[in-house]
Amino acid sequence: xxxxxxxxxxxxxxxxxxxxxxxxxxxxxxxxxxxxxxxxxxxxxxxxxxxxxxxxxxxxxxxxxxxxxxxxxxxxxxxxxxxxxxxxxxxxxxxxxxxxxxxxxxxxxxxxxxxxxxxxxxxxxxxxxxxxxxxxxxxxxxxxxxxxxxxxxxxxxxxxxxxxxxxxxxxxxxxxxxxxxxxxxxxxxxxxxxxxxxxxxxxxxxxxxxxxxxxxxxxxxxxxxxxxxxxxxxxxxxxxxxxxxxxxxxxxxxxxxxxxxxxxxxxxxxxxxxxxxxxxxxxxxxxxxxxxxxxxxxxxxxxxxxxxxxxxxxxxxxxxxxxxxxxxxxxxxxxxxxxxxxxxxxxxxxxxxxxxxxxxxxxxxx
Amino acid sequence: xxxxxxxxxxxxxxxxxxxxxxxxxxxxxxxxxxxxxxxxxxxxxxxxxxxxxxxxxxxxxxxxxxxxxxxxxxxxxxxxxxxxxxxxxxxxxxxxxxxxxxxxxxxxxxxxxxxxxxxxxxxxxxxxxxxxxxxxxxxxxxxxxxxxxxxxxxxxxxxxxxxxxxxxxxxxxxxxxxxxxxxxxxxxxxxxxxxxxxxxxxxxxxxxxxxxxxxxxxxxxxxxxxxxxxxxxxxxxxxxxxxxxxxxxxxxxxxxxxxxxxxxxxxxxxxxxxxxxxxxxxxxxxxxxxxxxxxxxxxxxxxxxxxxxxxxxxxxxxxxxxxxxxxxxxxxxxxxxxxxxxxxxxxxxxxxxxxxxxxxxxxxxx
Numbered sequence: 019x020x021x022x023x024x025x026x027x028x029x030x031x032x033x034x035x036x037x038x039x040x041x042x043x044x045x046x047x048x049x050x051x052x053x054x055x056x057x058x059x060x061x062x063x064x065x066x067x068x069x070x071x072x073x074x075x076x077x078x079x080x081x082x083x084x085x086x087x088x089x090x091x092x093x094x095x096x097x098x099x100x101x102x103x104x105x106x107x108x109x110x111x112x113x114x115x116x117x118x119x120x121x122x123x124x125x126x127x128x129x130x131x132x133x134x135x136x137x138x139x140x141x142x143x144x145x146x147x148x149x150x151x152x153x154x155x156x157x158x159x160x161x162x163x164x165x166x167x168x169x170x171x172x173x174x175x176x177x178x179x180x181x182x183x184x185x186x187x188x189x190x191x192x193x194x195x196x197x198x199x200x201x202x203x204x205x206x207x208x209x210x211x212x213x214x215x216x217x218x219x220x221x222x223x224x225x226x227x228x229x230x231x232x233x234x235x236x237x238x239x240x241x242x243x244x245x246x247x248x249x250x251x252x253x254x255x256x257x258x259x260x261x262x263x264x265x266x267x268x269x270x271x272x273x274x275x276x277x278x279x280x281x282x283x284x285x286x287x288x289x290x291x292x293x294x295x296x297x298x299x300x301x302x303x304x305x306x307x308x309x310x311x312x313x314x315x316x317x318x319x320x321x322x323x324x325x326x327x328x329x330x331x332x333x334x335x336x337x338x339x340x341x342x343x344x345x346x347x348x349x350x351x352x353x354x355x356x357x358x359x360x361x362x363x364x365x366x367x368x369x370x371x372x373x374x375x376x377x378x379x380x381x382x383x384x
Numbered sequence: 385x386x387x388x389x390x391x392x393x394x395x396x397x398x399x400x401x402x403x404x405x406x407x408x409x410x411x412x413x414x415x416x417x418x419x420x421x422x423x424x425x426x427x428x429x430x431x432x433x434x435x436x437x438x439x440x441x442x443x444x445x446x447x448x449x450x451x452x453x454x455x456x457x458x459x460x461x462x463x464x465x466x467x468x469x470x471x472x473x474x475x476x477x478x479x480x481x482x483x484x485x486x487x488x489x490x491x492x493x494x495x496x497x498x499x500x501x502x503x504x505x506x507x508x509x510x511x512x513x514x515x516x517x518x519x520x521x522x523x524x525x526x527x528x529x530x531x532x533x534x535x536x537x538x539x540x541x542x543x544x545x546x547x548x549x550x551x552x553x554x555x556x557x558x559x560x561x562x563x564x565x566x567x568x569x570x571x572x573x574x575x576x577x578x579x580x581x582x583x584x585x586x587x588x589x590x591x592x593x594x595x596x597x598x599x600x601x602x603x604x605x606x607x608x609x610x611x612x613x614x615x616x617x618x619x620x621x622x623x624x625x626x627x628x629x630x631x632x633x634x635x636x637x638x639x640x641x642x643x644x645x646x647x648x649x650x651x652x653x654x655x656x657x658x659x660x661x662x663x664x665x666x667x668x669x670x671x672x673x674x675x676x677x678x679x680x681x682x683x684x685x686x687x688x689x690x691x692x693x694x695x696x697x698x699x700x701x702x703x704x705x706x707x708x709x710x711x712x713x714x715x716x717x718x719x720x721x722x723x724x725x726x727x728x729x730x731x732x733x734x735x736x737x738x739x740x741x742x743x744x745x746x747x748x749x750x
Binding site for chain 2: 227310338349354
């Protein structure tokens with residue numbers, strides 16, 4: 019496989035066969051690199067539901083291509099759109115992408131385009147969403163790299179990251195990971211410290227995979243070992259993503275982000291959040307208004323092997339107890355970092371620093 | 385099984401049969417509670433080498449009882465002592481316990497005691513080491529509980545701990561865990577937050593087990609979720625142990641201790657280290673002189689199932705990759721917390737607070 023990861027692509031066989039959506043099956047990573055070919059909407063819905071494709075921006079793109087696929091095949095597009103949008107009910111981006119492509123299809127039909135023309139309009143909309151996301155990634159990488167240059171002028175960055183924020187969740191290079199990748203391509207990434215990111219180990223499973231594929235110098239660590247790196251002066255910047263940003267600049271992100279922000283402050287290390295402006299939610303006034311999802315304790319009390327050696331795709335995961343049966347667990351999906359601990363927010367529109375309600379509004383609304 | 389955990393006991397069958405050393409097989413926890421009966425020194429050496437019995441103080445006690453076992457059986461005591469002391473070469477306490485019991489045996493022989501008398505002397509020495517350790521635990525629990533009362537006068541303690549420091553590593557109730565247990569018995573433990581303690585999960589596997597056995601209110605969490613607890617004001621004190629304490633009061637302890645110390649400082653939460661005075665090493669001047677053991681990356685890049693369902697004792701562990709093959713890992717066994725982040729050091733001889741070279745010397749040397 020090439021250095022670039024295509025988490026998702028629209029493929030039109032050169033022999034004139036029917037187009038398909040091709041996914042990298044993320045449930046098989048990092049052990050196996052398997053492409054999943056979705057020739058129709060039910061196959062794509064299955065892929066979405068089994069998490070073979072995941073990550074907010076990528077789900078939106080997948081949903082839009084799904085509508086295009088239905089249109090090209092001559093399926094009932096409205097019905098396909100409903101099924102796709104409902105594949106993961108809480109994934110707002112998924113429904114957004116689906117409705118955008120559906121809207122383009124309908125508009126073309128109403129404008130008198132035939133079936134082929136309307137299908138072409140849906141596909142063009144999916145491609146536009148895909149390209150927009152890739153462009154946003156590129157901009158974030160550009161702004162983030164420039165900022166790193168200002169904050170760490172001697173270069174040779176040792177960057178610590180958390181969770182998975184690269185091409186596997188994006189139509190482009192991603193968010194925080196895209197900044198690290200840009201640093202690598204500029205010859206200035208000395209080390210990418212990859213937090214394993216308990217409990218689901220997205221850092222170990224996915225970020226280490228992406229870093230390896232890109233040939234970046236990287237080292238995996240347990241989340242709690244980051245403290246030693248700070249204490250020994252081995253971190254020049256923390257660079258990570260965001261799930262949601264409140265109007266005051268509070269950042270909700272994967273659990274484990276906040277302790278890194280406190281460590282970074284204690285050691286005077288820049289702490290950079292990289293996220294598209296769509297992540298800013300002005301209807302959430304501040305950090306205390308962010309409701310934190312509590313996930314099942316089994317993620318902590320058991321270790322789940324998604325694909326044990328010798329098992330095939332679709333085989334159920336095997337769970338091993340790592341705590342006594344019945345042990346209660348505290349398992350928040352994310353934590354909230356107050357804006358005063360964030361050195362800068364990097365978006366596709368530029369950088370907010372310091373992060374305040376005003377700097378945020380200026381960046382997003384302007 | 386009773387509430388009290390006996391990690392190790394000397395058993396003399398009431399029917400007059402030969403005495404044995406009985407161990408709780410820690411490699412089978414928390415899934416199975418299996419006692420391992422060691423009738424001779426080779427069996428005990430195997431148990432030590434397979435980590436069925438572990439933890440510095442407990443290993444010393446095990447070694448001493450091993451010498452007594454050899455003496456009672458009429459084996460060559462000096463040879464048995466050498467084999468026991470070498471079972472885990474880096475375990476200083478093991479050799480210490482072995483040599484103490486061996487010395488008692490020799491002294492009795494030289495004083496003209498017969499075989500039975502000398503064996504009795506070795507056993508008495510093992511029992512003395514065992515009782516001393518239990519007494520030290522009790523004193524630490526007492527001093528720690530009093531200190532908690534001073535630092536958190538409203539009671540109802542919510543205590544966060546890391547790694548495993550209870551009866552499984554001690555002849556008594558342990559160190560930090562013994563303080564939490566004393567708080568529970570005094571009716572003042574509202575919550576014991578148990579860090580899972582990656583990579584080897586001693587918190588999940590062992591501390592949750594001990595807390596459950598003792599009926600303590602406890603909740604398990606990933607190490608990186610502790611940040612949310614601090615942010616939400618849900619931690620009244622951090623209470624944990626120490627592997628080694630330098631002359632300046634720097635504390636080497638299980639990796640993940642230092643980030644908790646920084647979080648505790650940021651949130652003005654008391655941070656208590658509980659350890660016997662034997663942990664203080666005046667030959668190590670300060671934290672920078674502590675050499676940190678780097679352990680194999682496989683502990684991070686793979687998840688090891690010691691006893692998969694259906695496997696029997698002695699069966700090899702099965703390792704599942706959680707990161708791409710060949711991923712480099714940073715895996716320090718412990719980290720170093722500077723004395724200025726430690727609110728107090730609790731020992732069997734009392735409390736040092738603030739922790740300084742002087743307060744430490746006064747406590748230990750007096």
